[in-house]
Every structure is written in structure tokens, then in C-alpha cells.
Amino acid sequence: MSLTRYALGFSVAACFTAQHGQSPPLRISNVEVFPLVSERPPLKVGHSIHPSWWGYDQTLIRIDTDDGISGWGCAGTRWELADAVRKVLTPHLIGQDATQPEAVTEKLHQWTFWYGRGGAITNYIGAVNVALWDILGKKTGLSISRLLGGRFVERLKPYASMLFSWPLKEQTANLESGLEKNFRAFKLGWGTFGRVDRKRDEQLVSSARKTIGTGSELMIDAGGSDVFWHGDLKWAIETSHMLRDHDVTWFEEALRADDLEGYQQLRDRSPVRIATGEVLTRRQAFEPWVRARAADILQPDLTICGGLSEARRIWQMAYDRNIQVVMHGWNTAVGAAADLQLSASMPNGKYLEYWHPAPYVSGILKRPFLLDSDGMLPIPDAPGLGIEIDERSLRARGKGAEQYA
Secondary structure, eight states: OOTTOOOOOOOHHHHHHHHHTTOOOOBEEEEEEEEOOSOOOOOOSSSOOOHHHHSOOOEEEEEEETTSOEEEEEESSOHHHHHHHHHHHHHHHTTSBTTOHHHHHHHHHHHTTTSOTTTHHHHHHHHHHHHHHHHHHHHHTOBHHHHTTOOSOSEEEEEEEEEOOSSHHHHHHHHHHHHHTTOOEEEEESTTTTTSOHHHHHHHHHHHHHHHOTTSEEEEEOOTTSTTOOOOHHHHHHHHHHHHTTTEEEEEOOSOTTOHHHHHHHHHHOSSEEEEOTTOOSHHHHHHHHHHTOOSEEOOOHHHHTSHHHHHHHHHHHHHTTOEEOOOOOSOHHHHHHHHHHHHTSTTOOEEEEESSOTTTGGGBSSOOOOOTTSOEEOOOSSBTSOOBOHHHHHHTTTTGGGOO
């Protein structure tokens, strides 16, 4: 039987009817795109990165309804691409029932079969999917995690996700700022790691471990989705042994993103867990990775892979094969909130990737996420995504979008 034949295992219709009887559906009345361009950290990988590639790859959308309820979604693509898709798909959205996220977004997937699915089209449909779940939650008064069937966990361990820095003084300061905010797990990635020599790699990792101490977790991301990534299987295997010596929790994107066979061999030979999957789109792309057990940890990004519904199907596939899922979350408050809701609804939800510092997370919320005294992040249980977007701050972070080329 195909691994893609998964039902989500809940009845939103039954929940909605129980609370609201046969009340008329909410009709979609408008869709707006919000660029995010102002505060990307500089990416230093040993060669120049043009801002059109790195400068901004996240876009928020807001879907409004005729009843005044709005929902938020996030697309992992440039705002110009998201806005182009908006123009194409809005005629298919206006007037649709906003309380049927599965039905509406599946129709979009079907309608756009020839439009280039798997890229910006899929990213945008995923944002629509999240926004409609948000609307359904607000209409029913339930958090998305409850609409998905219930909550297995009430808090997650957030890891402060940041870039490697050289000289080490800057990296140390970044890690210390995370410790001050009570983070107890850290992921360092990209930068010059894997791009200079082995001595540099170990200096970066050993310094990080010394800074955060033995009481915090450390994850390492080589950034194998970089342009023309050159780290090969032998490099990855040897590096994984070095990482074991520094008690690294997982080794992420050690190879090029599509090297399925390489990841199979790496997982078999690495003494630390191997993670990948952030650039894959649609559940069909994840199916061969699950079948091959090519990673210990799969990392779908719901702003890329197709939204909450698609990410949950992917997670269920992996869970049934005893593969851990940790959502990739280098994006926005909306993406983080959706990751929290999805993770709460799965039996093995454990971590949350938290961009640090986080101008597009805490910087656009009326009430930012706060870690508790244990370094854990409580999962909101308010209706929908459980967050409130500060639109003034959001619009301020979109100023100058037209100047990027």
C-alpha cells in the first residue's frame, strides 16, 4: 500500500457542526500578501551571497472572510512569487468556505497540476492551508492542535537556531545571548563550516560546546542546500565522528539535498543522528526517504512542503516507520506557531526550531513567545494558531521590498 494514502484521522466537520449547528459557512472575501525583507542576518559562507537569493524568502498572507474572521499563513518563498501566485489563485479562493482547509487546498493542488507544483505554487498553497486552519480554529474556539485530534504534549524544547560566525568572538556572543534567554539547545549552521578545512570545523564546534557547556544540546547544520555544495560522503562520515566527540545531537544537511543514496550510507555509518528534508516539497517527495530510512530525523518545512495538512501526512508516514520528525522552522511567527500546533498533535513532538535572534518571530507578535524556567516553550491553546500578529510591525518589516532585485 502506498505510504501517501493517509487520512488525517479527525472530523472537523463534526466538531464544527456540534458547536455551531448548520450556521452558514464563512466565505473567503480577500487575500493579502505581506513581504518580509528588512532583517535577514548576513550570510557568510566564504563567498558573496546576492541579496536576491538570501535577502528574503518568507512571505505572510492574510485571508479575510465575510464574517470578519481572518487567518494567517506563511509561504517560504519571495514575496514577488507569492504575489504572482495570489493573482492566479485568488479567483479560485474568493467565495470558498474558509472552514474547510483540506477541501479548499486540495482543490488548489488539483487545479494547479500544470502550473509548476512543488515550487512557489505549493509554498503558497501551504500558506493558504495554514491560514484556513487558523480561521477554523477561531470560528470554533479551538486551537489547531485540538482540531487535529488532540494534544500529546504541552510544551516543546526550542533550540536557538543561528549561523556559525568567524572570528569566534561573534559566535560566542550569539550563544551567550541565547543562554541569557534561557535556551538549553542550540543549532549552528552554514557559515564557514565545511567550507575551509577540518581544523576550522572543529574549532567552530569545540568553541560552541565550551560556550554552552555540557548541560545544553548542540546541533550542527552543514548547509548542504547551499549553492554547489561540495561536501561528499567521506567528508560527512569523518565529520560525523568529530561531532560525536563533542556530543552533538544531530548532523543536518551534510550532503546535497537530493542525495538519497548518500544519506542512506551516511545514516548507516554515522555515530550521530542524521537529519535532512527542509527543501523537499509535497508528501510524495518524502515517501522514498521514508521507505529507504535515509535519515534518523526528517525536517519538513510547512512553509515549503504544502502547509499543515501536508506536513501532518509526512509526519505520520515517518512516525509509522519510527523516524523522528523535527519541523524545519527558520521562518516566521506564523511558521513557528503552526509548528507548535502540529508538534502538539503528534505523539513524538519534541523540538521547535527557533530563529535567534528572531525579528520575524517575536518582532511581529503582540505577545511574543516566552520560554519557561526549564528552557521549554509552552504550546498556545488559544483558538487557531494561538497568536496575534502586530500588523504595524509586520508592515514596517516589508518596507523597501520593491528595491530588491
